[in-house]
Structure formats: C-alpha cells, structure tokens
Amino acid sequence: MTRIYDRVALIGLGLIASSMYWAIKRGGLVGEVTGYARTEATREKAREIGLCDRVCDSAAEAAEGADLVVLCVPVGAMGAVAEEIAPVLKPGATVSDVGSVKRSVIEAVAPHLPEGVHFVPAHPLAGTEHSGPESGFAELFDNRWCIIVPSDEDTDAEAVATLRALWEGMGANVDEMDADHHDLVLAVTSHTPHLIAYTMVGVADDLRRVTDSEVIKYSAAGFRDFTRIAASDPTMWRDVFLTNKDATLEILGRFTEELFALQRAIRTGDGDHLFEYFTHTRAIRRGIIEAGQDTDAPDFGRGAPRK
C-alpha cells in the first residue's frame, strides 16, 4: 500500500474510469477518489455500487483540490471538460486523460490549462467490449501497457514520474512515446482493426441473400470474433476516427492495397502467394503469446474445456 496521490478526480465514469477506481482501491494508491459523470443516471449508478469515494454533481466540484484529474470522457468531449475545470485546478496539480488519440487531445486540452498545472496525457491499452460504470474491474490493466505521452518537451519530470507510479500501481507496464508516433501505432493495432471489424459486421447484416439468422447461427466459423470488437462503444469510436483521421486513412490505404493483392491472387488462382502470406502471419501471433498479451488457449479459451 503506497499512497501516490492524496486526491484523484475521475471525470467520466465508464469502463476505464471504473476500472481505475477498483485498481486504485486494490493497491491503496490514493487517499480520496472523487468522480463525476455527465448523466444523472450514471452518477446514481456509481453511488449505488460504491464507485468512487465521493460522486460529485459537476466536473468542477470533482476536480477542485485534486492532485490528479483524469479525463475519462470520449476524445471529442475532452476540450469542453478541460475548459470547465480549468478555473478550479490547484496549482501544481496534474491533468491527464485516457483517450485513444493523443495529438488531438493535446490540441483540445492544453490551451485551457492554467500556468502551473502539469498536463501529462496517457493512454491505457486495455478494454473490453462492455461499457458503462458497471463494466469496470480491478484487473483490467494487469500486464497491459499504458503509454504516457508528455504534451511537450518541458513537461515536468516529477509529474510524469508520479503518474507512471500510479499506472504501475494499477498493474500496468508503462512506456513513453511522442503523440504522433502513438497515433500511428494505435492506428495499426487498434483503430484500423476496429473499423474493419465494424465494416465486416455491417456487410453481413446488410446482405439480403444471407439472413441475419444464418449469420448468427453460423458465426462460430470466424465472424463472431469481429462482432465482439464491433460491439464497442459507438461514441468513443466515432471520436477516435474523427480525431485520428490522417493515421487511420494512411493505414486503411495500406490495408486496401494488400487486400487487392490478395484478391487478385484469389482471382488468378495464385495459391503460392496465398500460402506464403498465410504462413508469414502466424509468426506475429506467436510473438503476442510469448509477450503475455494473449492466451494460447484455443479460441481464447472460451470454448468447452480441453479433454
């Protein structure tokens, strides 16, 4: 039990914030955690399940006097929240966030923050397809990566080190990266895969010659994996694509190029090209399992137990 901050404010109480709260409690990392959510229903639910030591009725009330304020709202809402809390921020406090895009968050938030407040953006690479205040759990960040993206070269080293200690205390591994590289890496490992999954599910839903009931019944042959990703929060993902436009479009362009090459191999019957391509892609899977970033159990372990 190492106390890292006396008071932390979580603005927005969805999957990430609620998991942070339970991870903070598990580690005894913070004296008091305040929370705020935009809708009355979410605040009531949070009070009911004991999420946060104190649930406030405005972002400013939650942020006042906090040593760390973490913006856990969709990327497109960060700027407005920063503007609202700016007047009450304590000198020397740190403002951070958990957004999936970093350059646009820096551009939206930084101009509002007063002199003497440290801005240290961050992005925990963890989540599930569930959302809302009840979806969080203390183990979400265990052995997952959190990328800290100092907003500029003058960012206070102590503020970065303290935020790093909090994330490590919540179970995460921490890396630092600049905002543009972060946004490109995430376009590859997260944003483009999500867009593709949404697209595939949309195509299946829209195809008149195959019924929805057939798609559902026969989904275990591969399709259902895409539907999990495509069940993620629509507001969050809309904002991700609108704010990480350039990197996503770049990776989509590469994706389409490769897809067309494979499509041509299918059309011309070039089995060697297909075989070589499909062999190559197995290596990355092995790397991910060796790095502890996924399970080696067949079908993610969700199937019936092995004999």
Add this chain to the structure above:
Amino acid sequence: MTRIYDRVALIGLGLIASSMYWAIKRGGLVGEVTGYARTEATREKAREIGLCDRVCDSAAEAAEGADLVVLCVPVGAMGAVAEEIAPVLKPGATVSDVGSVKRSVIEAVAPHLPEGVHFVPAHPLAGTEHSGPESGFAELFDNRWCIIVPSDEDTDAEAVATLRALWEGMGANVDEMDADHHDLVLAVTSHTPHLIAYTMVGVADDLRRVTDSEVIKYSAAGFRDFTRIAASDPTMWRDVFLTNKDATLEILGRFTEELFALQRAIRTGDGDHLFEYFTHTRAIRRGIIEAGQDTDAPDFGRGAPRK
C-alpha cells in the same frame, strides 16, 4: 451409448478428425474407428496418443470395409483421396467430408465414387486456431452447427439421416443446405473474415514506421483478435480461397464498397454516419450471444477475472 455405424474411417488426422474421434468415443457412437494421415510423423503421433482404434498406412486400407468414410483433408486434396479409396469402398457405404467449401468438393469427389456408394458432404462449423492430431478435443462440436449438403436431389435419405445422427451424437446441431448457398453463407461468416484478418496482420507486420515489437506489445487494443484467426492452417485456407473464389470475391467487393463509404465519412468528418453505423452493428453481437454461439464474458473471458 447408441451405436450409429459399425466402422468409420477418418482420412486426414488434423483438428477436425481428432476432435471427431474423441467425440465419437465420448458418445460410444461407432464400433471401430480407423484413421490415416499422409505423413508418417502424424501417423506415429496418432498411435502415440491413442488417436483412432487403428491407424493405417494407406487411405485405402483405412477405408476398406468402412460404413462411413470421412475425408478430413484440405479441400484441394479431396479429389485425389476419393480416387484412391474408390476401389475399396463397400457397397452401401457413405462417403462424407468436413471441407469448408462444398460445391468444389462435390465436383472433385463425386465423379470418382462407384455406383451404390452414397455421397453426403458435410461441414462442421467449429474449429480453433490450432491444428494437427494433438489439437482435437471431444467438446469441439458441442452446440456448434454442422451443415449437411446432400450432393444431389437423389441422395439416399437414410444415408443422410444416419450421418445426421452421428453429428448430433457428437454434440452438434445439424442443418441441411444446398451447396451454393452454403458457399455464400460461409464466404460471409468465415472466408472473408479470415482473409481480412490475414490482411490486417500482414499490413501490421510490413509497416516500417511501426516495429513488430510495438505491434506485439500494444496488440491488446484490438489487433490481437485478428492474429488468432490469422494463425489458422495456411494450406486449408489457401484451398478455401482457391475453391470458393466467386462467393469470396463477391463478399470482398461488398466489403470494399462499405469500407470506402466509411473511409469517406472519416475524411469528410461525417460523425453522424459513423455513429449510426457503429450503433447498428451492436445488434448482431447480441443475437450471437443469445443464440449461444459466443460468450458474453468481457474479452471472450480470457482476461483477468471480474471482481
């Protein structure tokens, strides 16, 4: 324990055949199961782990005297195997298969089979990303669908009913469908999703500005789901795309069209279009979970336990 066949031969001893063997034993469904695999190493491994009551050194030896012969080899190898076993097939025997494509298997196999042998193609929609004789387990087909595709309208009704009983005995739900519709449905629920997953993994691997080590470390943000699918058996998937060319290219065309529409929405900043699309795709996920075809546990249940 209802005995459905006296003798069954499994030609090819990979994930599906080995799971069939364990499921047959679990249910006591067959008197004797013979097996054959092309490589000596696989046959030795099968003998070592007790896979099949008798492992034979040729497909013909395994098939001789069998009441049911199931071809469990890649789609592209079905024709040659059918030709090899044709001379030893018992009058009144049934030949079936487990291939992921049906029209081309019918075209490759049917011409070789002698008069008086029933041909009843089938396709169990189950699998994992693992392959080989050691990857099978008795529960693989539990509550999964097996599609029986009678090769023509004269297919013997009793032969179909008996094969259905075997699959039901192994835990599967059974549907019947014609070959062309099967191939289209699978292009949507399986073949195109696999090609897309392979493509996405290939793009990530090939991108010089993001290292493989970054892709691996940060894969939990969505990408790792694709790598599981893209770790499937390359030979099997090469054959699927070469033999279900038309349906796969049709669905890929639809996919590209949708992807371009979303890409344009990103480029023009059309948040309403994105939000509406992402909301719509959630419904299919709910349908799949309600139909018992996937788990509702976050992240397929592979993550840390919920508090």
